[in-house]
Amino acid sequence: MEIEFQAKLKKVAVLGAAGKMGSGISLLVVALLAAEKVMLIDTRSEALNDLLHYLKEQLHKKAEKGELSYAQIEHALARVETSTAVASAKGATTVFEAIIEHFPLKAELFLQLDALCGDKTIYFSNTSSIPICKLEKLATLQGRVMGFHFYNPPAIQKMVEVVKTEKTKEEVLALATFLGKEFHKILIPANDVAGFIGNGHLMREGLYAINEALLLEKQIPEDRPAFASSIHALNSITKEYLLRPMGIFQLIDYIGLDVFQAILKVMWEEDQTLHSPLIDQLLKDGVRGGQYPDGTQKDGFLQYTKSKPIGVYELYRKQYLPFEQLQATTEALLDPRPLDHTSCSWKLLLNESPQERERKLSLYFQNLFLLQTPGAKLAKAYLLASRKIALQLLVTGACDDIESVNAVLIHGFHHLYGPINNYY
Numbered sequence: 001m002e003i004e005f006q007a008k009l010k011k012v013a014v015l016g017a018a019g020k021m022g023s024g025i026s027l028l029v030v031a032l033l034a035a036e037k038v039m040l041i042d043t044r045s046e047a048l049n050d051l052l053h054y055l056k057e058q059l060h061k062k063a064e065k066g067e068l069s070y071a072q073i074e075h076a077l078a079r080v081e082t083s084t085a086v087a088s089a090k091g092a093t094t095v096f097e098a099i100i101e102h103f104p105l106k107a108e109l110f111l112q113l114d115a116l117c118g119d120k121t122i123y124f125s126n127t128s129s130i131p132i133c134k135l136e137k138l139a140t141l142q143g144r145v146m147g148f149h150f151y152n153p154p155a156i157q158k159m160v161e162v163v164k165t166e167k168t169k170e171e172v173l174a175l176a177t178f179l180g181k182e183f184h185k186i187l188i189p190a191n192d193v194a195g196f197i198g199n200g201h202l203m204r205e206g207l208y209a210i211n212e213a214l215l216l217e218k219q220i221p222e223d224r225p226a227f228a229s230s231i232h233a234l235n236s237i238t239k240e241y242l243l244r245p246m247g248i249f250q251l252i253d254y255i256g257l258d259v260f261q262a263i264l265k266v267m268w269e270e271d272q273t274l275h276s277p278l279i280d281q282l283l284k285d286g287v288r289g290g291q292y293p294d295g296t297q298k299d300g301f302l303q304y305t306k307s308k309p310i311g312v313y314e315l316y317r318k319q320y321l322p323f324e325q326l327q328a329t330t331e332a333l334l335d336p337r338p339l340d341h342t343s344c345s346w347k348l349l350l351n352e353s354p355q356e357r358e359r360k361l362s363l364y365f366q367n368l369f370l371l372q373t374p375g376a377k378l379a380k381a382y383l384l385a386s387r388k389i390a391l392q393l394l395v396t397g398a399c400d401d402i403e404s405v406n407a408v409l410i411h412g413f414h415h416l417y418g419p420i421n422n423y424y
């Protein structure tokens with residue numbers, strides 16, 4: 001433990017501690033930081049009780065795996081307090097902010113915290129999209145705030161996007177690097193542009209996928225479930241053809257359509273192409289995605305049983321249709337001649353050495369594009385679109401080099417390869 005950082009760990013506060021991200025961040029803070037005091041703050045008191053229960057359960061699991069001793073757990077929990085009052089953050093030396101993605105609320109919270117804590121406190125915001133400089137300026141934090149953008153779930157995901165502003169002080173950067181080490185995370189620097197790298201790519205990719213699906217829909221005879229089949233087709237292209245852990249519409253469901261819309265709204269202020277009437281319509285229909293409190297997936301574009309996709313929402317009938325009912329239409333759209341999924345699936349390639357994975361990926365894409373089927377063409381166009389988005393992030397200044405985009409897609413989204421590749 002580097003002594004110079006101990007002073008910054010005198011009192012660590014987590015705001016929004018009982019939320020989806022806040023609870024994971026709280027676990028990391030309690031389990032891995034040698035903080036003298038940890039203050040977990042959330043406006044929902046019931047949820048704070050659940051949080052304490054969750055922390056105990058997770059720490060005991062670590063003890064069972066031999067990662068912590070029971071004495072260490074007791075010591076860790078003895079330092080923890082919970083509160084529903086922001087005022088309990090008074091005197092905090094380091095603050096993690098993970099309240100909902102709403103600029104006025106975050107700005108107001110930072111103003112309150114600054115008045116309570118004074119001008120030495122360092123802040124890390126988990127915002128997914130809000131430029132850090134906007135929070136810094138409004139709450140006059142003067143170089144003491146950084147984006148520390150965990151991926152979901154924070155305790156498991158290996159990567160954090162770190163975002164500094166023009167004013168961020170050296171000591172704040174040094175603390176972020178130190179925290180990254182303590183939390184065992186890979187830190188990827190992103191620039192202070194709305195959406196940063198991860199959502200900068202994901203939101204644009206999601207809109208591209210929606211647009212492609214709506215174009216595909218026009219090729220489907222009227223008596224067929226056109227919307228559901230085209231969503232199903234694009235989801236298959238992104239999961240099975242592009243060898244990803246999940247298709248793009250399953251990913252949007254995982255994030256939540258409401259969160260997807262909220263992030264788009266923030267990014268829209270910098271790029272007015274970022275809007276989806278379809279997402280607005282689906283939310284009006286009550287199609288939201290996201291998770292139940294037990295972590296299982298709620299229905300969104302797709303329908304789920306125990307988090308496993310089983311069907312797709314048909315916009316024009318306002319009901320879910322099972323995959324089996326869509327199969328024939330989807331297959332006619334994509335003309336899926338056999339792909340070599342026995343030796344080349346996301347799961348299989350994940351366990352290969354980097355050299356072997358690269359060799360197999362090159363071969364796989366070579367063979368895929370030789371097929372010349374509508375599905376193969378869609379997959380190729382999708383890869384090119386993702387590449388274009390990555391280059392756009394470089395041009396708009398969301399990142400300094402293209403390797404950072406590849407790293408975020410690989411470490412944050414668990415892709416086997418980045419958008420800048422040689423597979424075309």
Ligand SMILES: NC(=O)c1ccc[n+]([C@@H]2O[C@H](COP(=O)([O-])OP(=O)(O)OC[C@H]3O[C@@H](n4cnc5c(N)ncnc54)[C@H](O)[C@@H]3O)[C@@H](O)[C@H]2O)c1
Binds near residue numbers: 099109126
């Ligand atoms: N969910 C994700 O996948 C994800 C991933 C990366 C980053 N993020 C970002 O993390 C942040 C939190 O997202 P989430 O999904 O955990 O949201 P959430 O709604 O699950 O949690 C937010 C929590 O903040 C609490 N809260 C609201 N106002 C508060 C206040 N003034 N003081 C204290 N607590 C307050 C709420 O009670 C809630 O428990 C957002 O900025 C979001 O963009 C989310």
